[in-house]
Amino acid sequence: MTVVAATPEVQYPFTPVAAPRVAGYHEFANVQRAEIGAVVPSRDAPNTPLPKLFEPLTIRGVEWSNRLLVAPMCTYSADNGKATDWHLVHYGSLTLRGWGSVLTEATAVVPEGRISPQDAGLWDDEQIASWKRVTDFIHANKGKAGIQLAHAGRKAGTQTTWVVKEAGWTGGLIASDENGGFAKDVYGPSPITFSKGYLQPAEATEADIKRVVDGFAAAARRAKAAGFDFVQIHGAHGYLIHSFASPNTNKRTDAYGGSYDNRVRLALEIARAVRAAFDGPVQYRISATEWIEGVAGAEKQFEGEKEEYAWWGIEQTTHLAAQLRDAGVDLLDLSSGGNDARQQVPVVEAYQAPFAAHIKKHVPGLYVGAVGIINTPELANSIVERDEADFISLGREILRNVDWPLQAAVQLGLTPNPAEQYRRGWAEREIAGAGTKVKV
Secondary structure, three states: OEEEOOOOOOOOOOOOOOOOOOOOOOHHHHOOOOOOOOEEEOOOOOOOOOOHHHOOEEEOOEEEOOOEEEOOOOOOOOEOEEOOHHHHHHHHHHHOOOOOEEEEEEEEOOHHHOOOOOOEEOOOHHHHHHHHHHHHHHHHOOOOEEEEEEOOHHHOOEOOHHHHOOOOOOOOOEOOHHHOOOHHHOEEOOOOOOOOOOOOOEEOOHHHHHHHHHHHHHHHHHHHHOOOOEEEEEEOOOOHHHHHHOOOOOOOOOOOOOOHHHHOHHHHHHHHHHHHHOOOOEEEEEEOOOOOHHHHOOOEOOOOOOOOEOOOOHHHHHHHHHHHHHOOOOEEEEEOOOOOOOOOOOOOOOOOHHHHHHHHHHOOOOEEEEEOOOOOHHHHHHHHHOOOOOEEEEOHHHHHOOOHHHHHHHHOOEEEOOOHHHHHHHHHHHHHHOOOEEEO
């Protein structure tokens, strides 16, 4: 390839600043002169307003360079809850590829809250240093780090996915004691199993519930000590908080079951506890619906009775969204499903985005995230431009296309800032955008 210069040499489009030094990292890890993924308009159209997807946003003093979030995705690669080299490389590489913020996988607040024995955790002070190593690298490269705090509830104690899917595996879904399992410690709101192969949980006692609430608060404090900029409470996908909130899975008769107010009591206690323990942005991931109307009838079936609802849906989600906002939650991340194996999910492009738009319209004062097969820059930007969401989360698409933010910026007519070490890989695009001819 030869480059024929038709214009003056392209100048670095971002203001160089002295890069901060982070203890424990060599100079090569501290050379970023601007946030990776930050953008400027193309030289071909320098006065074009930035697409809203790439506008910065500040919440509680934390500034995101764009509206893109890495969705939490379990990798089942922790060592007794501690982050390993895998997590450093995995989350560090995402930071180097332009994501406005990196959100870790579900991280258990108590050991029995893990989906599998290999899940991440933050239930012990000894786990802090392993996560601090990850956040230090992210911060050294001007990224933002978030952690999802979670309890798997009745879906806890399973084998990792690759063990279950291994050819010839006959050991079942549940992790044995020999493999680090904890079947006897699994609990939920009621003794109702999720589906075939899962454990039948014990009914959580009031002592269990207090342990969970205290666990979320303690994990939030540890998250701060580990250097995380924000936290997310996992209240979706049939895990403990979601299963307590849904009348479909919560058949309790005490203060944590029965009416809507009782069912969401745990969610609100956790939200308030995390807010008190963590002074940065707090997010909450929620399942907006269980997708079972086709097999179970309407969400609200018992008008006027103490329990009016049959399962968890958008009406209750809207009520809880306002209550979470009042409890100090800053952003609601709208997902769906995961609590009933009978679910009938219409898996199409942006199939969950209408839930985000609904909350954005009906619950003012709350930032909203959309997620679910939002795989093109044009679609992601259109959702944010229409004010139907403030952030867009991508999950599996990231694993297929880790450079998505930088590629998206180019497709939307912008010049992205790559990592200094990767700049040569993007130079041709920058030169082309500046009017220089590229000849192959």
